[in-house]
Amino acid sequence: MIELKIFENGKSHVIETKPGETLLTILQKHGYSVYAPCGGRGTCGKCLINIKDKGHVLSCTYYPEKNIEVILPGKVESTILTGQTDCLEDLQLDINNAGYLTGNPYGAAVDIGTTTVVLYFLDMLTGKIEKISSFLNPQNIYGADVITRIGYCQEYENSLKELQMAVVNEINRSLDDFTKEVKCTPENLEKLVFVGNTNMLHILLGEYPVSMALAPFTQKFIDTQTKTGNQSELNVNANAGIVTLPCISAYVGADIVAGLAALKVSHKNYLFIDIGTNGEIALVKGKEIYTCATAAGPTFEGANISCGMAAVSGAIASFTGNNHYRMIGNAGPVGICGSGIIDIMAYLVKNRLVDESGLLHETFIIHKKNNIRVTQDDIREIQLAKSTVYSGIKTLLNVVGLSFTSVEALFIAGGFGNYINIHSALLIGLLSYEIKDKIYPVGNSTGIGALQYLKSDFFKKKSDTIIKQYHYTELSDLDEFTTEFALNMNFNQYV
Ligand code: FES
Structure with missing residues (x-):
C-alpha cells in the first residue's frame, strides 16, 4: 500500500491505495474532481496536478509508486447562466393542476448541460420559484464533450452506471439541500422535468448511448420519457412524475426543443442556435422548423485550446488588447474561456497578427508569468470550430431557400450567447455581418423551457407541436456543407 496526502482548500486528507492506477483514477475514485477533457487519454494536457518535490504531472499518465503529497487547486466557482430574459416565455402556473400527493408539493426543472447543470425549484401551489441552484456537470471528469463520454462508456465495464450516478448523485445533493432549506421532505418533491441534449438524457436514464457516436447515429429514444420516482435513483416521492422532454435526433436534443418552445417571438423566419460542446441549429420558416447539428467540438468551451478552460474563476473572459482583459472572479489569470478566446482571435485578426489563412506570425503571449498564450495550433482549432458553425447555418439556410438577409432574427441560447462579444464573433467569421443588427442572446432558454413545462x-x-413540425438535415451527407466548410476557414471578414 502507498499513501497519498491530498491538500485542497487548506485541508489535507490521506488516501491509501495500491500502486498500478493512475493518479487521475485514484483521485476520481475518492471523489476529487479533476478537469480531464479528453477523459484520461493523455491527449489534452489539461489534467495537470502538482506533486510536492516533483512539480506538475499529467495525472492521467502518472502512476504513483510511493508515498506522495498532492496539492490540488482550490475548488473553482462556476458562473452559470440562470436568468429569464424578455425573449422567453414566463407562463402562469396552471390552476387546474390537481391530484398532488402531499399538501406541500414542489417541482424541479432540471437542465442537464454537458458542462453545467441548473435546477429551478418551483412551489407547485403558488408557481413561485423557490430556488435556482447549479453545479458543474461532474461527468466532466470523463471528458468535456459527449463523444469522449460515449467513448468512455464503450471502453469500460459499468461505465454507463458510473456516468449516470455521477450526475444523479449531484442532483440528489441539490434536492436534499433544497428540502432542508424549505423544511420539507423528499416526499414533497412530486414532479421533475429534465431537459438536455439527447446523450445527456440517455445517460440520465441509464440507456446505452454508444450507437449515437457511430454511423448512422441512432438513438434509443427521442420521444418524451416518463417514469415515477421509484423507477429512478432520485431522492423524491416514490410516485413523483419524472419527465424528459422530447428530442429531435441524436444530436439535436430536448435542449433545442425546450429553447425553441420557450422563445416568445412574433417573427416568421428566424434562426435559433445553441453552441455548447456541440452546435445545434434550428431555422424556423413559417410553420416549418428545420434543424441540423454541427460537430463544433468543445473549442468554445476551452477544451481544445492550449490555455483554454471552462468559464470558471480565473478564466480570461474578455480581451481588448495587451494587458487589457477581464477575468471571472479574483483568482488568476489561469487560462482563457470561450468568450475570451473569441475576443483574442478577433484582436489577432484585426491587428493582422494572423493572416487571412490563419497563419500566426509568432505565439501570442497574454500573461508571461502564468504562461498564458495562444499558439498556431490554437488558431487552427478556432478556425475549424468557427467554420463548422458558420457553414452549418449557411448550409441550412441554402437547403431551405433563405439567406442571412431574409431571416428576421438570430437568437443565441445559453452562456455562449450571453457572454460573447458579438462584434468579435462577427470579426472572426463565426457569425455573419449580414445579420449583425438582428442578433439576440436569450439566456438559458433550455432551463427556462423546462420550467415552463413544469408550470x-x-x-x-x-x-x-415543434416535434410535429421539424425536419432534420444531416450535414455530413451534403457536399455543399463540405464546400462551405472549406470556404469559411479563412479570416476574410475583416475589411
Ligand atoms: S491529458 Fe489527462 S485528461 Fe487529458
Whole structure:
C-alpha cells in the first residue's frame, strides 16, 4: 500500500491505495474532481496536478509508486447562466393542476448541460420559484464533450452506471439541500422535468448511448420519457412524475426543443442556435422548423485550446488588447474561456497578427508569468470550430431557400450567447455581418423551457407541436456543407 496526502482548500486528507492506477483514477475514485477533457487519454494536457518535490504531472499518465503529497487547486466557482430574459416565455402556473400527493408539493426543472447543470425549484401551489441552484456537470471528469463520454462508456465495464450516478448523485445533493432549506421532505418533491441534449438524457436514464457516436447515429429514444420516482435513483416521492422532454435526433436534443418552445417571438423566419460542446441549429420558416447539428467540438468551451478552460474563476473572459482583459472572479489569470478566446482571435485578426489563412506570425503571449498564450495550433482549432458553425447555418439556410438577409432574427441560447462579444464573433467569421443588427442572446432558454413545462400544459403542447413540425438535415451527407466548410476557414471578414 502507498499513501497519498491530498491538500485542497487548506485541508489535507490521506488516501491509501495500491500502486498500478493512475493518479487521475485514484483521485476520481475518492471523489476529487479533476478537469480531464479528453477523459484520461493523455491527449489534452489539461489534467495537470502538482506533486510536492516533483512539480506538475499529467495525472492521467502518472502512476504513483510511493508515498506522495498532492496539492490540488482550490475548488473553482462556476458562473452559470440562470436568468429569464424578455425573449422567453414566463407562463402562469396552471390552476387546474390537481391530484398532488402531499399538501406541500414542489417541482424541479432540471437542465442537464454537458458542462453545467441548473435546477429551478418551483412551489407547485403558488408557481413561485423557490430556488435556482447549479453545479458543474461532474461527468466532466470523463471528458468535456459527449463523444469522449460515449467513448468512455464503450471502453469500460459499468461505465454507463458510473456516468449516470455521477450526475444523479449531484442532483440528489441539490434536492436534499433544497428540502432542508424549505423544511420539507423528499416526499414533497412530486414532479421533475429534465431537459438536455439527447446523450445527456440517455445517460440520465441509464440507456446505452454508444450507437449515437457511430454511423448512422441512432438513438434509443427521442420521444418524451416518463417514469415515477421509484423507477429512478432520485431522492423524491416514490410516485413523483419524472419527465424528459422530447428530442429531435441524436444530436439535436430536448435542449433545442425546450429553447425553441420557450422563445416568445412574433417573427416568421428566424434562426435559433445553441453552441455548447456541440452546435445545434434550428431555422424556423413559417410553420416549418428545420434543424441540423454541427460537430463544433468543445473549442468554445476551452477544451481544445492550449490555455483554454471552462468559464470558471480565473478564466480570461474578455480581451481588448495587451494587458487589457477581464477575468471571472479574483483568482488568476489561469487560462482563457470561450468568450475570451473569441475576443483574442478577433484582436489577432484585426491587428493582422494572423493572416487571412490563419497563419500566426509568432505565439501570442497574454500573461508571461502564468504562461498564458495562444499558439498556431490554437488558431487552427478556432478556425475549424468557427467554420463548422458558420457553414452549418449557411448550409441550412441554402437547403431551405433563405439567406442571412431574409431571416428576421438570430437568437443565441445559453452562456455562449450571453457572454460573447458579438462584434468579435462577427470579426472572426463565426457569425455573419449580414445579420449583425438582428442578433439576440436569450439566456438559458433550455432551463427556462423546462420550467415552463413544469408550470403549464400550454407549454407542453407548444413543445409537442415543434416535434410535429421539424425536419432534420444531416450535414455530413451534403457536399455543399463540405464546400462551405472549406470556404469559411479563412479570416476574410475583416475589411
Ligand atoms: S491529458 Fe489527462 S485528461 Fe487529458
